[in-house]
Amino acid sequence: MNSMLRLNCVIALAVGFATSLSFAAGTGEDPGVTRGRYVARITGCNDCHTPGYAESGGKVAESDWLVGSPVGFKGPWGVTYPANLRLIAQTMNEDAWVVFAREPRRPPMPWSSLRDMNDGDLRALYRYIHSLGPKGAQAPAYAPPGTVVSTPWILFEPQNLPKQVDAVR
Ligand code: HEC
Numbered sequence: 001m002n003s004m005l006r007l008n009c010v011i012a013l014a015v016g017f018a019t020s021l022s023f024a025a026g027t028g029e030d031p032g033v034t035r036g037r038y039v040a041r042i043t044g045c046n047d048c049h050t051p052g053y054a055e056s057g058g059k060v061a062e063s064d065w066l067v068g069s070p071v072g073f074k075g076p077w078g079v080t081y082p083a084n085l086r087l088i089a090q091t092m093n094e095d096a097w098v099v100f101a102r103e104p105r106r107p108p109m110p111w112s113s114l115r116d117m118n119d120g121d122l123r124a125l126y127r128y129i130h131s132l133g134p135k136g137a138q139a140p141a142y143a144p145p146g147t148v149v150s151t152p153w154i155l156f157e158p159q160n161l162p163k164q165v166d167a168v169r
């Protein structure tokens with residue numbers, strides 16, 4: 001390699017390095033957090049875990065995201081409440097979250113989506129949720145079938161199903 005070419009390479013490397021540095025400095029955000037925000041948005045966590053999000057098409061300030069909901073989902077499983085993910089993220093580290101996030105849950109939590117998420121997406125989700133910081137109260141505890149609950153709830157049970165015999169025809 002002649003010296004001119006070598007100098008060009010060094011300059012190109014230096015410019016590339018400086019660009020990536022200024023990019024990181026410009027946003028000031030951990031790329032994991034950026035990816036986690038994206039994953040949270042496109043996988044619908046806010047629809048249940050952020051009050052008002054689904055009803056408004058996402059018009060909820062980001063500072064209020066993922067605080068859980070006191071409105072339950074009532075079905076044959078009892079009444080379940082979308083957990084406050086921001087408080088949960090403060091109680092564990094990233095490795096523990098990866099295990100915790102893949103555990104089975106009651107409906108309508110789409111837990112199989114979390115189970116099937118790759119480690120990178122799960123870790124990014126953790127970084128993002130953790131970065132939001134703690135906010136809000138814990139969601140009410142799960143109520144088994146037959147328990148009288150005083151919170152509001154959404155009835156999450158099929159209505160007006162065709163009779164079995166009709167469905168077979
Ligand atoms: C359709 C509504 C719904 C959606 C969408 C949803 N969740 Fe949930 N989630 C729930 C409910 C309800 C529970 C409580 C389940 C239970 O009691 O077993 C829950 C529980 C959880 C838990 C367990 C909390 C605990 O303390 O046991 C985690 C973690 C969680 N959700 C994360 C997520 C993430 C991350 C997303 C987005 C990928 C998401 N959820 C999307 C409704 C939802």
